[in-house]
Amino acid sequence: MTTIKDVAKKAGVSVATVSRFLNDSGYVSAEAAKAVTAAVEELKYELNPIARSLNTKKSNLIGLILPDITNPFFPELARAVEDVALTYGYTVVLCNSDENPEKEKNYIETLKKKYIAGFIVTSNQLDAPHYANANVPIVALDRAINEKIPTVSSNNKEGAIMGTNALLDRGCQNILFLRGPAELNPANDRWEGFMEAIQQSNAKYLVVTCPFHFTDSQKIVEQVLKENPQIDGIFASSDVSAAGALKAASLVGRHVPNELQIIGFDGVAMGEMLSPGLTTVAQDVYKMGAIATRVLIKRIENEMVEQNFYEVPVKLIIRGTTRSVGE
Template identity: 45%
Template sequence: MTSIKDVARIAGVSVATVSRVLNDKGYVGQRTREKVEKAIKETSYKPNEVARSLFKKQSNTIGLIVPDIMNPFFTELARAVEDMAIKLGYNVILCNSDGNGDKEQAYLDVLKQKYVNGIIVSSNTLTAQQVEELNIPVVSIDREISKGLPTIVVENKKGAMMATRYLQSKGCRNIGHIRGSYGVVNAEERYEGYKEVVANEPWFRESYVVNGNFDMQSSIEATAELLRLHPEIDGIFAANDIMAIGAIKVAHQLGKKVPEELAVIGFDGIKLSTVMTPELTTIVQPIYKLGEISAEMLISLMEQQPIENTYCKLDVELIERNST
């Protein structure tokens, strides 16, 4: 394997001169630079990126922390972030936090040690103080951490209201809600949207709302309990698609026909919602666009480029399929 010493020997210069050319730091005469570049090309020399990171105390790398990579929403989001980052000349380190604050902090510490240039994070535990202590650009995605921090989210409450009203328009008279994790901003906003539509209905009571914890297995358990308590429920709005899929599974286990006896609508618009049977009606987030914008915004901040708007709230749309 070619080393920097080999390049220096072939070019007839010192190792320090080769290093200055590679890092574009310090003066190097044009003729000398050309000799070094020719030697690099002849030897197909590739710099040690770890060593360069240690020397420069930065790398062409960004971190991405998500709470659950098993959720296809975050898988699709990560793909969009990676595509845009690579297009702009950066690599991505993906970290799965499980929504655990201690694990999240451990990842932040590791990313700092790797001299990442910036971090995109979807978190319900990260604080403004933790962000400030990082001393590198941070962009929050999918949920807001603090005012003033660059953030990309969607119209969660509006989407929830659209979903609930849509179920009413399909003739549903008793609509349950499988909510996301307590304390998570987007879960609360989707619950608020549902509640705003149904709160004054004569049939509504708080027991029509169960916690699916944004997880399929939790949703299966919660839906079974919900339909046991309230067999009259004929419509369910689940706060994400994988919980909606869990609800449909329970309906089949209980012998309830979807959508004839129970209509189900989700939220996210993951690709999986189009390949299941029945295909899932859902509130679609522009997942890929969320990832693209977050990567572009972060890299602009890292490169100290002007940004017109550091808070983006993207719209959602309802896509009708066979589950309703």
């Protein structure tokens, strides 16, 4: 196995010079750099990443902390983060927090000991000290943490206005809005958008808080539909909740979309697999993850970050859970 001493001997320089060059930790003349580069290539020397992190106090690892990897929205985010990170030579460590502050804190502290280069975080822990005091670059994805940490998010309020108007345009007069958890900023923004749009109409509405989980959503909607048979439209704050609503409609004998129209929010691939296919307000999930990763890498590599807030547009995708306008 080739060692750093072999490289130094081949290049005709000291081991210290090779170390400075490989770890970018001090001055190396152009002549010496050229000699070391040639020796590394000829000997096919690979720097041990663990040794590198011990020397530089920085690795090529990025921590990705997500709240719930069973929700298909978050694996799609993770795929984008991993794809982009790999193109820049970084490896992603995936952490599932279950919305638990103690798990988030433990991930932060544990990975910092591994000389983690930075974190991409989806968290509802606003101004949590383990983020404010992390002393490593952090980017917030989907949900803002605090004003000092760059955030990448969708235009959630505008998307909710879009989704609500889509139901109104298709004749819905009694709309159920499945509001996400109140502690989540995106869910609150979507609720604000729904309220702004619905209050400009003559339609009646009902708001029910609903977690972003399929089974819970199905049970909640099933009960609401039994108690409120006049409901003819459902706008869910997530595609997972919308899928639960679709199952509930089937269980209570409501035909979708003839008797009941449903719109979700997220645009994950699962929506296209449902029957009928789910109409949804689609976030550009891949673009969100890609932007967050590029911003983090810029911060890791001490490059200029142009802005602190990135808002990605949304769009309405019409599928089988809604009727055509005018029907």
